[in-house]
Amino acid sequence: xxxxxxxxxxxxxxxxxxxxxxxxxxxxxxxxxxxxxxxxxxxxxxxxxxxxxxxxxxxxxxxxxxxxxxxxxxxxxxxxxxxxxxxxxxxxxxxxxxxxxxxxxxxxxxxxxxxxxxxxxxxxxxxxxxxxxxxxxxxxxxxxxxxxxxxxxxxxxxxxxxxxxxxxxxxxxxxxxxxxxxxxxxxxxxxxxxxxxxxxxxxxxxxxxxxxxxxxxxxxxxxxxxxxxxxxxxxxxxxxxxxxxxxxxxxxxxxxxxxxxxxxxxxxxxxxxxxxxxxxxxxxxxxxxxxxxxxxxxxxxxxxxxxxxxxxxxxxxxxxxxxxxxxxxxxxxxxxxxxxxxxxxxxxxxxxxxxxxx
Ligand code: ADP
Ligand code: MG
Numbered sequence: 090x091x092x093x094x095x096x097x098x099x100x101x102x103x104x105x106x107x108x109x110x111x112x113x114x115x116x117x118x119x120x121x122x123x124x125x126x127x128x129x130x131x132x133x134x135x136x137x138x139x140x141x142x143x144x145x146x147x148x149x150x151x152x153x154x155x156x157x158x159x160x161x162x163x164x165x166x167x168x169x170x171x172x173x174x175x176x177x178x179x180x181x182x183x184x185x186x187x188x189x190x191x192x193x194x195x196x197x198x199x200x201x202x203x204x205x206x207x208x209x210x211x212x213x214x215x216x217x218x219x220x221x222x223x224x225x226x227x228x229x230x231x232x233x234x235x236x237x238x239x240x241x242x243x244x245x246x247x248x249x250x251x252x253x254x255x256x257x258x259x260x261x262x263x264x265x266x267x268x269x270x271x272x273x274x275x276x277x278x279x280x281x282x283x284x285x286x287x288x289x290x291x292x293x294x295x296x297x298x299x300x301x302x303x304x305x306x307x308x309x310x311x312x313x314x315x316x317x318x319x320x321x322x323x324x325x326x327x328x329x330x331x332x333x334x335x336x337x338x339x340x341x342x343x344x345x346x347x348x349x350x351x352x353x354x355x356x357x358x359x360x361x362x363x364x365x366x367x368x369x370x371x372x373x374x375x376x377x378x379x380x381x382x383x384x385x386x387x388x389x390x391x392x393x394x395x396x397x398x399x400x401x402x403x404x405x406x407x408x409x410x411x412x413x414x415x416x417x418x419x420x421x422x423x424x425x426x427x428x429x430x431x432x433x434x435x436x437x438x439x440x441x442x443x444x445x446x447x
Contacts, residue, residue: 091123092157092248092281094144099153101139113139115305116153124279126272128292131302131328137285138253140302144283145251146170157248170249173242173280177254179234181226187213187237188222194245212244213237215274232263239271243278250275250282256291268295289329293317301325318373322446326371333374333413334445335388339366345386346439352409353388356439368444374403376441377415379425380434387436388413392427402426406433 101114114136121127129137142148144155146167154163162170173194181190188209195205213219216236226234235255242250255271256264272295275282286292292299293313301308301316301324309321320326323334337350339362346359348368355370362368380387390408402422404415415435417425427433 090158090248091279093123094119094121094127094249094281094283095154095156096120096140096144097154097156099140099143099155100151101136101143101148102151112305114143114150117302117305117307118153119300119307119310121281121283122297123281124276125297126275126282126284126295128296128299129283129285129302130289130292130299131287133287135302136305137287137302141251141253141283141285144249145172145174171245171247172249172251173245173247175235175238175242175250175252175255177257179226179231179238179258181234181237181241183226186223186225187218187229190226190237191241191244194241198245208244209240212240215243215277216240216270231259232267235259235267236270239274243274243280246278247280250280252282252284254286255284256286256288264291265294271295293329301328318441319443320371320445323369323371326443326445331374331414333372334369335372335413336367336369339364339368347386348442350388350409352390353434354386355388355436355442356386358439358442358444361444369447371443371445372437372441374414374416375401375418376437377413377435378437379404379415379417379427380436382432382434384434384436387434389432389434392429392431392433394429395422395426397422404433406435 096117096119099114099117103111103113117140129140131137139148143150146165150163154161191209191212192205195208213222216239218236256267268291296313298310298312299316300310303324309316309325316325317329326332335350337348339357340347340349341364346357347354348357348370388408390406393405393407396403402417404426406413
């Protein structure tokens with residue numbers, strides 16, 4: 090079954106030992122589409138796990154509602170929601186073989202032995218663990234254990250798959266490999282998936298859409314590209330990657346729309362501001378172009394440092410007493426960047442610029 094997850098005004102308040110309260114999740118409303126791979130992304134403590142566990146049914150909300158399609162599940166017990174869950178810690182049973190771990194959910198659902206065998210075979214195949222069916226979890230690497238945990242969640246054909254920091258215990262290379270496999274498995278099975286992480290690269294690389302959370306609230310829901318290039322506010326802009334925040338005021342000059350600052354001007358997307366507005370903009374380091382010092386729509390400063398990293402060169406320019414970070418890709422970094430101490434002018438295109446809220 091394909092499943093829409095609708096979350097309305099969901100709030101969770103915890104009472105502390107000292108009598109104080111923590112609002113871990115604060116009036117969250119999200120609609121997740123059937124078959125979507127949706128991320129909850131934010132720093133540690135922002136309420137991701139609490140929100141996920143309310144969707145799973147392990148935590149009762151203080152307020153608000155959760156729907157799977159048209160069925161309200163706000164207070165439905167976890168084992169009646171048909172969700173599969175994968176944790177950071179794998180949570181495999183150490184005394185059972187891989188095959189038995191995966192079969193467990195089918196056993197308690199009273200499937201026949203033949204059906205169990207078939208489904209376990211398919212699930213292990215889908216995570217490329219068929220040769221390890223008879224091993225114990227302790228005889229597997231971390232990545233293999235997490236594959237088994239994924240197979241165990243998928244084998245019950247859940248309506249909703251929930252993953253809480255599933256790759257946090259693995260090394261970088263394996264994380265990259267496994268995240269692509271997780272996406273492939275979810276998409277092949279067509280399961281609506283909610284994936285929690287604090288790692289913006291992990292989220293951006295495989296998400297259909299992501300919700301960026303701060304202190305229990307949703308700051309923005311967007312596709313990875315829109316979140317990155319069209320952040321609504323400073324928190325989202327900075328959380329999704331390196332960026333440069335610049336303030337100025339919107340002006341019209343020679344039919345062009347610009348943001349003017351004491352150290353130069355830059356083109357501005359016209360639709361997003363009116364003449365005279367104070368604006369704050371976010372420009373990604375890789376969006377800059379180095380131009381001639383007489384360029385009419387550029388900011389000017391002095392090269393403070395350059396670092397050659399192979400595929401790119403990082404340039405720090407001191408502009409009006411602060412640092413602007415620029416990135417030049419490829420070999421051009423060796424020739425296009427002025428020497429340390431020399432003046433530099435930087436510009437970009439209007440559609441590379443996002444006007445943001447504080
Ligand atoms: P995340 O998964 O984003 O790191 P959590 O959902 O685990 O965040 O926690 C969000 C906030 O709620 C934190 O401030 C955390 O300390 C608090 N919190 C989580 N669970 C409990 C609990 N059972 N009792 C009290 N406070 C909790
Ligand atoms: Mg967590």
